[in-house]
Amino acid sequence: MTFRANQIILSVLLLVSLSCAAEVKHLSLHNVESAPKEPLIVKLNIVEKDARPLKFSLVNQNVESPLQIERINDFMLRLSSPHYIIGEAAIHVFEQSNNRWMQIDSISITTANKPTKSANSPSNINELSTKNASNKQEEPIVIADSLPIGEKECLLARQAKESLWSIASRYKTSLKLDTYSTIIAIYNTNISQFSKRHINLLRNGAILKCPSAExxxxxxxxAGMKEEFERLSNLPIN
Known part of the structure; x- marks a missing residue:
């Protein structure tokens, strides 16, 4: 084998090694905080094995620009741009490895996403007080801002009256799983949030944690996860 061939093989092995060494296990869009035609502000869910330098860029209208990063906690980042987006856009994610920046993900965003109010904002507090007074049982949107102080957890966003199947369908791509596997992962992580621990009885207002690496x-x-889902679905409700 020639020296040139050895060089090519070593280069290929190095690239494979670098791609397998990515320390970011999960990235997904949590919500868009900014209103349309306002400078973009978004939150991302993130799960990392070990923290490595990351950078993010916004791609919109065939123009790429850097994003400012604010780490909210171990499982969430806030990204901001001086620009607002028009139509379809994406956030490119880069990780530093061996003094090189490598793109590891691309997250699609759109102006169709509406900003989510902070759970602690005055308007939300008034809304909650009104709802409690009238004894309405509407499900809240679960957002990271509702975390207890000092607790660092990644929460899945859940829209009012959204089913487990719908939640899993939204997160399966970012988790790199099929729908059945995502359902089982969410269920096993949040069994206490299911009435009578039954997979078909997700509680109203359930707060769902992100599945851990474990x-x-x-x-x-x-196929195995589909079979497990069907088994759990057919269990009697005691």
Whole structure:
């Protein structure tokens, strides 16, 4: 084997090694905080094995610009841009490895996303007080701002009256799983949020934690997870 061939093989092995060494396990859009035609502000969910330098850029109208980063906690980042977006846009994610920036993900965003109010804002407090007074049982949108002080957790966003299937369908791509595996991962992480611990009885107003790396490691094949879902669905409700 020639020296040139050895060089090519070593280069390929190095690239494979670098791609496998990515320390970001999960990235997804949590919500868009800014209103349309206002400078973009978004929150991202993030799960990392080990923290490495990251940078983010906004791609919109064929123009790429850097984003400012604010770490909210171990599981969430806030990104901001001086520009507002028009139509379809994406956030490119880069990780530094061996003094090189490598793109590891691309997250689609759009102006169709409406900003989510902080759970502690005065308007939300008034709304909650009104709802409590009238004894309405509407489900709140679960957002990271509602975390207890000092607690650092990643929460799944859940729209009012959204089913487990719908939640799993939204998160399966970012988790790199099929729908059944995502459902089982969410269920196993949040069993206490299901009435009578039954997979078909997700509680009203349930606060759902993101599946941990340990939970994800226990998942089996797609066929196996479908079988497990059907088994859990057919269990009697006691």
């Amino acid at each position: 939970i994800l490691a226990t998942l089996g094949s797609k």
